[in-house]
Each structure stands twice: as structure tokens, then as C-alpha cells.
Amino acid sequence: MANNPTVWGVHMGAHVGDRPIDGGYVGIGWDKMGDLTQIAPDREAFKAALAVAYPDKKAGAIPVDAGSMFKFLHEIKAGDIVVYPSKADRMVNIGRFKGSAEYVANDPDDYLTHQHVEWLGHFPRNEFSQSALNEIGSFLTMFRIKRHKTEFLGKIDPSIKTSLPSIAADPYEAEDTTDDDTATVAASLQAEANTSDFVIKRLMTELTGHQFEDFMAHLLECMGYTARVTPKSSDGGVDVIAHMDALGLQPPIIKVQCKRITSPIGIAEVNQLLGTLGEGEFGLFVCLGSYTRPAIELERNRSKLRLIDGEQFVEMVLENYGKLSPRYRTLLPLKQIYVPDLPKV
Known part of the structure; x- marks a missing residue:
């Protein structure tokens, strides 16, 4: 160099x-x-x-x-x-x-x-x-x-x-x-990027892998699901199970794999989750980073599979922030601000 x-x-x-x-x-x-x-x-x-x-x-x-x-x-x-x-x-x-x-x-x-x-x-x-x-x-x-x-x-x-x-x-x-308008749009986008970076860094540094699974289960409950974390020793690639009915006996059942990592997730790991699905079950893979192109192509061809990347996960957190428990709002101290919603120039 x-x-x-x-x-x-x-x-x-x-x-x-x-x-x-x-x-x-x-x-x-x-x-x-x-x-x-x-x-x-x-x-x-x-x-x-x-x-x-x-x-x-x-x-x-x-x-x-x-x-x-x-x-x-x-x-x-x-x-x-x-x-x-x-x-x-x-x-x-x-x-x-x-x-x-x-x-x-x-x-x-x-x-x-x-x-x-x-x-x-x-x-x-x-x-x-x-x-x-x-x-x-x-x-x-x-x-x-x-x-x-x-x-x-x-x-x-x-x-x-x-x-x-x-x-x-x-x-x-x-x-x-x-110019002024471009700078205003830039400031708005920068505020959004800063929030995403902050949330992901806090989750990476303050939570263990299993604690991240607990957080995901809580987030799903904030979204209206009933969720439970599977035992550590025998999850078989499934970290959280979620459902709409209180007892979890009625389909659809959502099996969730959580990865508290920011490196790209490949198709092999996604296939592992798909292999756990039975009749009336759906797979949700959540990570703080991204997915490789083959993994994304797999999602497009499997109607029962959904991949959530870091940006989408942060959006879920922000949309449900007011419903989070005090311990998680303390973990992620955020306040609402208003930024100009101008067209991208």
C-alpha cells in the first residue's frame, strides 16, 4: 500500500x-x-x-x-x-x-x-x-x-x-x-442510518445469543403473537415458536431462527430451518446482517419462508417500540424525532 x-x-x-x-x-x-x-x-x-x-x-x-x-x-x-x-x-x-x-x-x-x-x-x-x-x-x-x-x-x-x-x-x-434541499434530505437519511447503527450495535454488544432469542420472542408478542423460546440444548435449529392462538394448537405455527450476527447468512443455514417445517408451519429467519443471493432466491421460491435482515429488524423494533417492556427500552434508549420527509433528490 x-x-x-x-x-x-x-x-x-x-x-x-x-x-x-x-x-x-x-x-x-x-x-x-x-x-x-x-x-x-x-x-x-x-x-x-x-x-x-x-x-x-x-x-x-x-x-x-x-x-x-x-x-x-x-x-x-x-x-x-x-x-x-x-x-x-x-x-x-x-x-x-x-x-x-x-x-x-x-x-x-x-x-x-x-x-x-x-x-x-x-x-x-x-x-x-x-x-x-x-x-x-x-x-x-x-x-x-x-x-x-x-x-x-x-x-x-x-x-x-x-x-x-x-x-x-x-x-x-x-x-x-x-445545496440546502439536498443537505436537508441528507440529514434526514443520516438520522435514520444512525438509529439503525445504534440499535444493531446495542443488540450485538449488550445481549448474548440466547438473550437475543428472548428479545425476539418479546418483540413477536408486542406484534400480537404468543411466543416462547425453545430449550437451548434441543432447539434443532428453531429458537422461537410463535402462534396466534393462546395454546399454540392452531396453525399457522411460526418457527423462528435467530442469529445475532452481522455477517451474511447463507443458504445452508436457511435450509436447516426449512427442514424443521411440517404441515401448517412457516419459517422466519432473523439476523442483524444480511443474506447471500442464493438464500434470497430461496426465499422467493418458498411461500412459507420469510427472511428478516438487519434493516427490516430495526424497522420492526421502531414500529413496536412503545410496546416494549421497560427493560428493553432501557437497553435501547430512543426518543421520537421528526425529520423532513422530502423526496430523494
Whole structure:
């Protein structure tokens, strides 16, 4: 690794799934502009092309987006480091840019401009400080990571333990700042992300695996089910059994597998839960992380199976927070706030 590599953050939408990881790239969109590699390597040229392709775009957003495109195509160098926080699985992916950009007209997600990446590591979000997660929560598509550069580099090179020299100031930094509406939306999204990170970190650090099963059973009861935790020694892959009737004699019966982990759950573990199901029984798999693509495909083909990932689990907690017992509200001290519900810009 270079002595002091530039570290970039890149955002892509949740709909891309794990394609950037499998394909070894990160990408940017603006599909109406066509092949961005054909635009002159000048910020003003990018601004002009953007204004033509998107005539309704706010004037304040044009230099921001043009700056992201210009950086992606002309400031990234081979050996620079990329941090890509994946929305689909709550993983922070860190890699090394190969320094080659290309136009990919048939990209299924309309991220038509790719930078090729050698992925070096994939880490759950709970392994990073909240302050570092806030920095990569930038609403910009492309941005430099400065304050927590060492923390991210240290994940791929444990020998990095001290602060690195700061990089030169970016003369366009003020121009690349988001406009007021975009900044407001960004603040709202950041508040939501911070809450999810907080809830998952607390459950990971404050509960054992069996205590997490107790919490899941209690959450199901808050949702109107009757639930019980199975004995530790003989659960057979089923941690909680839930049902709608008081005695648990009437179908449907829900068998729940709980995993207090943030690493991806594979198809083998999901199949184990499916193997326990009998007539009139449904399977619910709950984790604090995500699921692999084969596991997700399995869910789509099995009507009696439901997979709940970390983001969905947090939503369940928030929707039923007022019904939680005092001990769990003490574990997860939250208060209701109101944030602007503006359209994503």
C-alpha cells in the first residue's frame, strides 16, 4: 500500500445488490448523459453537459454532481482506496482502485461508468465507530474520506495505527457542497442510518445469543403473537415458536431462527430451518446482517419462508417500540424525532 493513499467514498443504490462486489467495480449513473468518458476533462465541460441533459436540475446541484463525475473519471488514480458502504447488506467494502474507468452501456442498474476495483475486505458496519459511519454517510455520490481515513485503512492494513499526513486542500471543496434541499434530505437519511447503527450495535454488544432469542420472542408478542423460546440444548435449529392462538394448537405455527450476527447468512443455514417445517408451519429467519443471493432466491421460491435482515429488524423494533417492556427500552434508549420527509433528490 502507498504511504499515504487517497481514500474515496462511493455511494450506489441498494438495488445493485452484490453485483459491484462480484464484478469488481463501483459505478456512477447520470445515464441521460451517455458516455461520460467522452466529455472533456474539465469541470466546466461536465457542468455544461449536465445542464443540457438534465434541464430541470437545480442550479445549486449542478456543480455538486459535475464535481462527482469529474472526480470519478479524472482524479481517481491507480492505488487509491475506495470505501463503498453497501445499502443492500449493511457491509462496508474496502478496495483498491485499478485506475481504469470505462463506459458500460448495458449495466443493468444504469450505473454506466465503472471504475475497476480489487476488493480487499468486507466488514460489518458495527466494526466501525459511529463517527466514521457518519463520514461515509455523505449524501454525495463521490467524496474524499479525511477525518477517519486511518480507521478505514487500518481494516485492510493492521500496521496502520497512527494518523496519516493530511491530504492537500481541495480547491473545489466549497463548490462540491450540497445545496440546502439536498443537505436537508441528507440529514434526514443520516438520522435514520444512525438509529439503525445504534440499535444493531446495542443488540450485538449488550445481549448474548440466547438473550437475543428472548428479545425476539418479546418483540413477536408486542406484534400480537404468543411466543416462547425453545430449550437451548434441543432447539434443532428453531429458537422461537410463535402462534396466534393462546395454546399454540392452531396453525399457522411460526418457527423462528435467530442469529445475532452481522455477517451474511447463507443458504445452508436457511435450509436447516426449512427442514424443521411440517404441515401448517412457516419459517422466519432473523439476523442483524444480511443474506447471500442464493438464500434470497430461496426465499422467493418458498411461500412459507420469510427472511428478516438487519434493516427490516430495526424497522420492526421502531414500529413496536412503545410496546416494549421497560427493560428493553432501557437497553435501547430512543426518543421520537421528526425529520423532513422530502423526496430523494
